[in-house]
Amino acid sequence: MIETISKLNSTINGFIWGVPAMIALMGVGVYLSVRMGFLQIRKFRYIMKTTVGRIFKKRDIADGALSPFQAATTALAATVGTGNIAGVAGAISIGGPGSVFWMWVSAILGMCTKFTEVTLAVYYRKKNKHGELVGGPMYYIQNGLSKKWLFLAYLFATFGVLTVFGTGNATQVNTITAAINVALEGYGIVKPGGHEMINLTIGIIVTILVGMVLLGGIKRIGSVTEKLVPFMALIYVVLAFGVVILNISRVPEVLSSIVYGAFNPRAVTGGIIGSFFISMKKGVSRGIFSNEAGLGTGPIAHASADTGKPVKQGFFGIFEVFADTIVICTLTALVILCSGVNIPFGSPAGAELTIGGFIKAYGNGVSIFTAIAMCSFAFSTIIGWGLYGARCIEFLFNEKIIKPFMVVYSLMAIVGATMDLGLLWDISDTFNGLMAIPNLIALFLLANVVVKLTKEYFETEGKEK
Template sequence: MALIESINSAINGFVWGVPMLVLLVGTGILMTLRTRGVQFRKFGYAMKNTIGKIFHKTKAGKGEMTPFQAMSTALAGTVGTGNIAGITTAVTLGGPGAIFWLWVTALIGMCTKYAEVTLAVKFRERNKHGDWVGGPMYYIKNGLGKNWKWLGILFSIFAALAAFGIGNAVQVGNIVTSVNDVIVAFNPGFSEESQSIVNLVLGIALAVLTAVVLFGGIKRLGAVTERLVPVMALIYIVCCVIVVIYYADTLPAVFHDIFVGAFSPAGVTGGACGSMILCITWGVKRGVFSNEAGLGSAPMAHATTSETDPVKQGVYGIFEVFVDTIIICTLSGLTILCAAKGAGLDLNYGTEGDTGLNVAAFGTVFGDQFGSLLIAVGLALFAYSTVLGWALYGTRACEFIFGAKAIRPYQIIFIIIIVVGATMDLGLAWDIADTLNGLMAIPNLIAVIALSGVVVRETKRHFANKAEAKKIEEESKQ
């Protein structure tokens, strides 16, 4: 374990160094400039054609999901423990200013995600089962050409392995930890031996539930995420809003700390978080970990859509980042920061905060027992949805490398890892997940930059056609 930690630490320091931050943010800035800020210019259009059509009934054919189901599956993969535990870690290690850099990452990341989704639908293909398959490996192969297929294979290797960490062990580990916190809150004498038994039982139960959904095919996965994601997001958002409103008088001071701390973290945290680079790094890392813009994971879900216009599905990428980071992550951060100001909650800056702080923040309003229950429910729903989303991503990545014959063996291994993840050390899992995130992003961002011209052409085509259609409609009314 010590050797693995040492190797991972060395690789992590490289892939999450300044060059990676420049590549991630730089790609977002490039796409924003080349599309003339499509995420800002067409934000209203994106909201109208995503959340505005949530209750519209759409049918999907064999081997595909409706546009909303595809987006829900993508959100299932992104809305996970990063939205709760990840944000707490960013704030305690980077200071309140990390929230500011989280916002910057999200605003730029909206365009990166838009580009990824557009390319995924543009260059997708049908597999031997008739299912739509797509993502970075396919827009590398079909967009850059077969001579670049090796880059797609490289991405797929990282994605298939990352699914075991970011999309499985980390999520399951946080579920069992939060459940144990609830049990301890109601039963302080709960022994470690009993916790181990509970962890194993939970791991087996989650493995069975995942198998039922996963083996049911793409249709069942879409049907589950379509219902699970909106419900879980709404429950968590409402609870966070209640806490923030309860401490509403602290909001001016909290936003002061966020904006000042972004550039001078030492002045806000009493020197515990004194590096601006560290503040930026944690804000960007947790922003990317949360919304996955630039990683290339979500496009694999969006590629399953029944929507044929790449840009129409692309705007779901804008909406996805907005909900995941601007709304949910911000509320997570505000909840603990408001509780710290209003109730004296000790965030212990400079240390790696965990969900215990989230529980304590909710506990100041709802009571300790109910607070731990809220976090447990929120984490369980968020994490389980992420497991489902990443089960699809890992499967698609493995299929690209080895073909359809590898799908079922990979899924079986993925399900076994769920049980293993219920009893493993979370610290190393987080670190490995961070490393694999960075490694995934490199081939994907290379492809996005190389194919940026395609995104620009598709964007111009789509909105030119919309303008022409509107003009014809207006002339017909005269």
């Protein structure tokens, strides 16, 4: 039975994350970019000033809402995760250095996709019975399209609920336990294989922490993410940038291998990886998986922002993709490629390859810092996806189911810490991809709305200045 389910899931997953899906995701990104006049490039300086420039501004926040920055960090909490560490390593080992180039391409197009998602989420959101602002693909499908498309909203919400327990929780906790175990083994505190009680303890602790944050409501989620996300990003960026500085003489060669390898991977990998399409597919798929542009998840957090300007909040979508992929994923790639760590081209690799790059540069002592960074990444993802799951299940049923869902979701951490997650991870990955289908259809159909809102925004801003 399990083998049959595994084969069926593998077939579906191959399609969902295969070439047709990549074409759809990239195609929508190209379409939206053209419709917006490549806003993400044309107005990049203004967008960074509007987003990064507002980070430290204090303001009163309405009840049941987040500040624009808290909404962005909550979305980033779910976005910046193990995909930035393990996903990039996997892309390079299977697709070669050239896959990083295609990751950049998908990010540039994904910026406009996420801008569109966030703008629509804020524009079509509503208040629930608790007075909280709620929104996301299910709401802009429900409120922006005709009734004949309503089934897409329920499909998205259903796939969202099915995804969060695996992608958002169990697999993240598994990463936390792996990171801590590696660090403990490195310091000789525990022996390889003697992790059962430690893993159970970690699962219980994570369950309690996640429950405390999520059951505290939207305000507590925003308060935690606005502190955790900058902290974890700073640790990782400083460590990664240090590796680059220590190997600065190799940077020109590495950048050349990324660009040249994008079109001729065989020349860069010594003939082990010879397919241009594999390099492109791995780069695009890992980029999208990391920044979630087109999947429809991030807008759920942004819909809670205390702002009356949907387009202005949409700029945070562009900032997110830039920070996640152009900055953090690129630094991960440079750590791997500049450090001189052995890359098993043609074989799948994960976080161990990235950690190996840090150890090569700093020595075994760095394992404690990489463990802290990975734990922070994974924990923040659990928090962000907890909010996504709550909003999806609330849409399907009502507000009364939110707290029971939060309890069950928190307890899932124990499962993630103590069990083999092979099939669960694969199934969650499939549902994660399925979320993109109804969302992409909605983005295509509602593009005119965002074009109109964007034009009005810049016209108004011009008059104010």
